[in-house]
Amino acid sequence: MKTEWQKMVGGELYRADDPEIIEVLNSVKDKLRAYNNLRPTDLEAREKAIRELLGSCGSKPFVNQPFLCDYGVNIKVGERFFSNFNFTVLDEAYVTIGDDVFIGPNVSLYTACHSTNPVERNSRQEWAEPITIGNNVWIGGSVTVLPGVTIGDNCTIGAGSVVTRDIPANSIAVGNPCRVIKKIGE
Numbered sequence: 001m002k003t004e005w006q007k008m009v010g011g012e013l014y015r016a017d018d019p020e021i022i023e024v025l026n027s028v029k030d031k032l033r034a035y036n037n038l039r040p041t042d043l044e045a046r047e048k049a050i051r052e053l054l055g056s057c058g059s060k061p062f063v064n065q066p067f068l069c070d071y072g073v074n075i076k077v078g079e080r081f082f083s084n085f086n087f088t089v090l091d092e093a094y095v096t097i098g099d100d101v102f103i104g105p106n107v108s109l110y111t112a113c114h115s116t117n118p119v120e121r122n123s124r125q126e127w128a129e130p131i132t133i134g135n136n137v138w139i140g141g142s143v144t145v146l147p148g149v150t151i152g153d154n155c156t157i158g159a160g161s162v163v164t165r166d167i168p169a170n171s172i173a174v175g176n177p178c179r180v181i182k183k184i185g186e
Helices: 004-009 019-036 043-053 118-122
Strands: 067-069 075-077 087-090 095-097 108-110 125-128 131-133 171-174 179-183
Touching: 004 019, 004 125, 019 043, 019 067, 043 067
Parallel strands: 067 087, 075 095, 087 108, 095 131
Antiparallel strands: 171 179
16 A cells, blocks of 8 residues: 555655655755755855755755755756755655756746645645756746646746746747747757
8 A cells, every 4th residue: 555655756646634744844844944044155064955855966056045845855956956046846746857957036846736626625635746857957037837847958948937838858938838939059
């Protein structure tokens, strides 16, 4: 029999109010508070703390404070990752981010899904869909990436966009909903 955690990361319906899940959420909030209260100039302590929060990360991760996430362990970032202020990740499903990715301020990545039916939603059952961001991607400020989205390598996502579906590699995409407006090299 699967645990609610296993169902969650596996994309199945799960109970969001499961005691094990709530315990992990609260523990991570304590770690986030500690991270966000570190002196911004204490780069060594910040890198150590972010490595303890995230599932994995490559060399030279730089995450400006404040940073918010649900679990952290479901987030994997590649080499030379950079995120600006107010990066928020709801990582009920896996979030995989490639090498040399730049995230602007106030960017949110949401993997959590809820029913649009209020009775179902109030049951506290939900599911999650992973987000994948390729290598060499720049995501502008105040972008929201929704569950299940893949952004290919070498993309630029314009500020304020809401990414509701996959963006193919080598694209410049903007808007709400976010749409490809130009292919790199054209």
